[in-house]
Amino acid sequence: MRALITRPEQETENLRRKLQARGIQADCAPLLAIDIYRDVALPLQDVTAVLFTSINGARAFCANSPRRDLAVYAVGEATATAARAEGFSVVEAAGGDVEKLAALVRQRHRPADGALLHAAGATLAGDLQAMLQADGYDVRRVTLYAAKPAVALPAAVATDFAAGRYGAALFFSPRTAAVFVTLAQQAGIGGGAAACTALALSANVAAMLAPLGWAEIRIAATPREDDMLALLDE
Template sequence: MTPRPQEAAIRALVTRPQHDAKPLVEALARRGIGAFICPMLRISVLTDTLIDLAGVQAILFTSANGVRAFAALMPDREIPVYAVGDRTGAVAAENSFSQVESAGGDVEKLAALVVQRCDTTGGVLLHPAGTMVAGNLSGRLEGAGFAVRRAVIYNAHQATGISHEICMALLNGDVNLVLFFSPRTAKTFVDLAISQGLELACERLDALCLSNAVASAADHIMWRRVLVAPEPTQISLLATLDNRLSTL
């Protein structure tokens, strides 16, 4: 059972979209950490999108949001899938894709995996994604001789404010740490925190960041400590959290 945030000795702020927040909250609960959910992005599927699967040899997913949006739009599950990380791969498997392989990391690792597994003459690589993408997956693969077709299938709307409940928790010192999984999420939170006068409250928090790029997006505000996962995966970020907990 997930504890209420107020009942836990250590409390975290989870900034992931709603779908991705739940497994993270459960992972935190297993560590005795309560969680306030404060999504910085809201995902909406672009239901009018037409996806061309003609000549596609593989689908490349760079986020769990892309998997869910594609699954909502298309019934096809037989085309091989290459996922940027284990969580994205797990969501693809949960949505009944029959052939899924995870790169276990970031866009560069995904590109390297695709170059190893796919044939430049075998057909198009389809990259279903949002209106904004991080990294240069298409450029990396096109440079290796592949044809890449990007399909824009969802929008990630930035939060326009931090709720009163979360603001009060921050101001009252009821939050000990915040987790950031993308540069856009980190920047959105920082911008809102500054605009809502929460800078001093954030100085009491540890900021746990998925990568150096995420940490850079969070560095426009002072934190008690900034911790960066050695690998850009949730498992690695949680291991970083475990190491931090051992010092408290």
């Protein structure tokens, strides 16, 4: 089988290895380019924990601060792994979306335990700050990166998708799914979806994929990479 990964290039290496171990050839079509902002002054006074809602949030925070002594609440296990790789030692992972991250914070961190800093992107998937502020938390949101959509699919990927050469395509966010659909439609290659099963991290991702006539759209049991891979294993 050949599979298509739609994550940014810097996030695909480990996933590509896992696919290759399963005998699956993987191509990459980065649909978002990550622009990390530099030299941002972070309001860290009285902050005792940081909130990472993406791998890029963790990387962007670390590009702007040497602090690794803060507790980390991460949206999911992949983001938690990235935080540990950056040098954080106290890291907890939620179940993969901002609502579950807010619930984790409420369980583990009282408002009196200190302020929280959310290392956010320019585009938000849910207002985590508002969710927690409603419960009395001091949450400081700082925009540290932007994800810019691709203007076209890589030429080789577009050719192979149009020819029905992909058995599966993996989508990890509603935004990347929407960008792919738009670019495929603009290029006139949407018909290639008929030969391909779309694997979606969540129902929200699957909803963005619906305009194309996929062979099938399958949703991971939980929003984790391992559950995406489990769809392939089945």
